[in-house]
Amino acid sequence: MKHKLCIGSLYFLAVLLPLQSAELPVEKAKMTSPPHVPPAIERNHPAKVIVDMEVVEKVMRLADGVDYMFWTFGGTVPGTFIRVREGDQVEFNLHNHPDNKLPHNIDLHAVTGQGGGAEGSFTAPGHSSKFSFKALNPGLFVYHCATQPVGMHIANGMYGLILVEPLNGLSKVDKEFYVFQSEFYTEGAHGEEGLQPFSMDKAIKEQADYVVFNGSVGALTGDNALPVSKGETVRLFVGNGGPNLASSFHVIGEIFDWVYPEAGMMANRNVQTTTVPPGGAAMVEFTTDVPGTFIIVDHAIFRAFNKGALGMIKVTGEEDHEIYSGKILDSQYKTMVNTPDKPLLLPKTNTPQKELTMDESIKAGKVTYQATCMACHQANGLGIPGVFPPLAKSDFLFEDIDRAIGIVIHGKQGPIKVNGKDYNQVMTPQNITNEEISNVMNFILNSWGNEHPGKIDPAKVKQIRAK
Numbered sequence: 001m002k003h004k005l006c007i008g009s010l011y012f013l014a015v016l017l018p019l020q021s022a023e024l025p026v027e028k029a030k031m032t033s034p035p036h037v038p039p040a041i042e043r044n045h046p047a048k049v050i051v052d053m054e055v056v057e058k059v060m061r062l063a064d065g066v067d068y069m070f071w072t073f074g075g076t077v078p079g080t081f082i083r084v085r086e087g088d089q090v091e092f093n094l095h096n097h098p099d100n101k102l103p104h105n106i107d108l109h110a111v112t113g114q115g116g117g118a119e120g121s122f123t124a125p126g127h128s129s130k131f132s133f134k135a136l137n138p139g140l141f142v143y144h145c146a147t148q149p150v151g152m153h154i155a156n157g158m159y160g161l162i163l164v165e166p167l168n169g170l171s172k173v174d175k176e177f178y179v180f181q182s183e184f185y186t187e188g189a190h191g192e193e194g195l196q197p198f199s200m201d202k203a204i205k206e207q208a209d210y211v212v213f214n215g216s217v218g219a220l221t222g223d224n225a226l227p228v229s230k231g232e233t234v235r236l237f238v239g240n241g242g243p244n245l246a247s248s249f250h251v252i253g254e255i256f257d258w259v260y261p262e263a264g265m266m267a268n269r270n271v272q273t274t275t276v277p278p279g280g281a282a283m284v285e286f287t288t289d290v291p292g293t294f295i296i297v298d299h300a301i302f303r304a305f306n307k308g309a310l311g312m313i314k315v316t317g318e319e320d321h322e323i324y325s326g327k328i329l330d331s332q333y334k335t336m337v338n339t340p341d342k343p344l345l346l347p348k349t350n351t352p353q354k355e356l357t358m359d360e361s362i363k364a365g366k367v368t369y370q371a372t373c374m375a376c377h378q379a380n381g382l383g384i385p386g387v388f389p390p391l392a393k394s395d396f397l398f399e400d401i402d403r404a405i406g407i408v409i410h411g412k413q414g415p416i417k418v419n420g421k422d423y424n425q426v427m428t429p430q431n432i433t434n435e436e437i438s439n440v441m442n443f444i445l446n447s448w449g450n451e452h453p454g455k456i457d458p459a460k461v462k463q464i465r466a467k
């Protein structure tokens with residue numbers, strides 16, 4: 001009896017086990033381009049999963065008027081999203097397009113093994129490499145190229161995410177999106193037009209010209225905003241390719257109900273901002289309770305408003321004024337008591353001042369511009385693509401200058417076209433005097449290549465304000 005059992009288990013070990021792994025059902029991996037995520041895996045057993053990933057070097061848009069030679073996994077930055085299941089045997093085929101100039105490889109943080117697959121996948125242009133790994137640990141993992149110089153291959157766009165679903169799957173949500181931060185270093189300054197070469201010097205100094213979500217300025221704004229209906233649950237698979245900067249990942253006007261920091265298995269609740277390091281990831285989940293445009297930012301905020309780290313989630317549906325009322329009242333603010341050490345704050349008045357010459361007006365207008373308008377329309381008057389329209393050479397501005405003065409007085413909301421580009425944002429009314437508005441208009445109309453012969457007087461602003 002004892003003897004038989006022993007033979008039986010030997011037979012099992014020697015014959016059945018290898019057979020079993022050889023007989024795994026074979027399927028193609030589920031893969032999608034950003035911001036899409038492949039659907040959840042439904043099978044409840046391991047499989048042999050085949051991944052075919054093509055490396056493509058190609059010129060694409062980095063920002064309006066700015067192109068860049070990206071090196072990509074699958075033709076997009078970030079690269080194709082791969083979804084497999086814990087315990088799967090993954091056969092990875094890396095194809096290096098024959099038109100490419102350089103060899104590449106792939107280091108997947110989901111791999112347990114030398115170099116994360118890097119040595120096994122080193123591939124010259126026009127060649128393919130094959131290696132295989134077992135997805136031992138569930139989680140959300142960054143992959144990237146690890147060919148020398150590694151920093152340059154990553155800086156040029158060679159990264160992406162692979163999700164290894166745990167055996168029991170992830171909780172069900174209504175929408176899943178792929179959001180990936182990274183930064184770019186260009187020879188020219190931020191916004192300098194044309195095909196911009198990579199700057200090794202700036203990359204080493206960590207002086208990023210662009211910090212972006214999904215590979216370019218505006219990849220997730222305007223028409224590219226992530227669409228969600230009110231009441232839906234959302235999961236963002238957030239990755240960071242760096243190469244240098246950690247992300248302070250935040251969605252303005254949302255609180256993450258759940259965060260899996262570092263994409264580990266331990267969950268945190270009710271989080272405002274989560275850190276995603278280069279070569280790391282996080283999963284964040286929330287329910288959309290009210291409609292609105294929720295802005296995705298790196299809360300290291302100059303990156304958001306000056307370097308491009310800005311995306312949008314557009315939630316549509318019925319308002320819920322209990323959760324968020326919107327603006328209820330706009331009234332003049334006065335301090336409650338008027339004591340000698342705490343004088344009454346009077347609203348700004350339009351007390352007449354001595355008339356300024358055109359030069360004096362422009363000089364005064366520059367000061368007002370820097371204090372009031374520059375944060376949005378920028379020092380060079382070029383604004384921020386897709387967010388703040390330009391005032392430099394703005395056809396919209398010159399088409400109707402009275403209308404522009406009205407915008408400064410009353411604010412502006414809704415779709416407009418400036419120099420052929422669409423904007424659909426909000427400018428709040430600017431609480432400045434008629435004198436200040438006339439000065440700032442004279443400054444704008446005669447700066448950054450703008451030219452306008454006539455002088456705008458406070459009286460004109462007053463007249464437009466009265467309308």
Ligand code: HEC
Nearest residue numbers: 372373376389390394397404412413414423424425426427
């Ligand atoms: C908080 C950001 C912000 C500030 C501050 C701001 N603006 Fe704007 N401005 C905008 C946005 C956004 C729009 C586009 C609104 C839309 O999409 O309807 C705009 C539109 C305009 C336009 C019309 C579009 C164009 O490009 O010609 C003018 C003119 C303008 N602003 C002038 C000013 C001036 C002058 C100031 C300072 C006194 C100022 N803005 C301050 C955000 C701002």
Ligand SMILES: [Cu+2]
Nearest residue numbers: 104145147153
């Ligand atoms: Cu590479």
